[in-house]
Amino acid sequence: KNVDIVISGNGGAFNWRDAVEFMAVGASNVQFCTLPMHYGFRTIRDLRSGLEHYLKEMGFTSPMEIVGKALKNIKNQEDLVKPETKSEINYDKCIGCGLCFAACNDGGHMAISWDSELRKPTVNEDKCTGCAMCMQVCPVDAIRMREKFDSKVHYFAERR
Ligand code: SF4
Ligand code: SF4
Structure with missing residues (x-):
């Protein structure tokens, strides 16, 4: 333009x-x-x-x-409405592979902490930017993104 x-x-x-x-x-x-x-x-x-x-x-x-x-x-970035998007882990599905931790940590956001004893990831929502990288690398679809927009909440997950 x-x-x-x-x-x-x-x-x-x-x-x-x-x-x-x-x-x-x-x-x-x-x-x-x-x-x-x-x-x-x-x-x-x-x-x-x-x-x-x-x-x-x-x-x-x-x-x-x-x-x-x-x-x-195509809009300018400042004109975009930005929903608040955060990662959410389903521990019933999680197999403790650690891929989400590695992706978030090495990708730079460092929003997932890792308990190496329990093999359990935890999302720090204050740091989570909603980039969805963790969702994409999870092999068992245990992660979905929670999007809040106009006080309504909806979820999106990786489709395989
Ligand atoms: S959405 Fe991005 S920033 Fe948030 S936990 Fe997942 S990889 Fe980290
Ligand atoms: S990538 Fe998925 S299965 Fe692996 S630790 Fe993270 S949430 Fe659990």
Whole structure:
């Protein structure tokens, strides 16, 4: 939104949907490297046909009509409503692997303490930033995130 230059989207695009998302936020071209290296040049046909179908379905006459389409939805950080999000551990499911402790500790937030005798993690909510890294590394889905927004509470958990 803030620059008037040609933007090239690269790093992480793996299918035509990714390309559309890059374009919607301003990229007028998208680069693919790992995709054809891994799955061969036939992937270019898939990219092309996926994009063609999408354009037709959405009523666009040119890929350039997608470029920047979603920019109006992007807000400045200070305008975002930030819910309070905290990690919550279900001790009935926890197997004491310690992965959440390692992720939080080594990731820098240091919001989980670890009882090495009981093999039990405990979340310090004052330090928890709600990054959800612990939830993502837990092998048994024992962690969910509690989100408080407008005094309403809801939970989200890793989907496997
Ligand atoms: S959500 Fe992030 S900061 Fe909070 S306990 Fe989990 S890893 Fe630590
Ligand atoms: S990652 Fe999950 S299973 Fe492992 S200690 Fe943490 S809560 Fe328990």
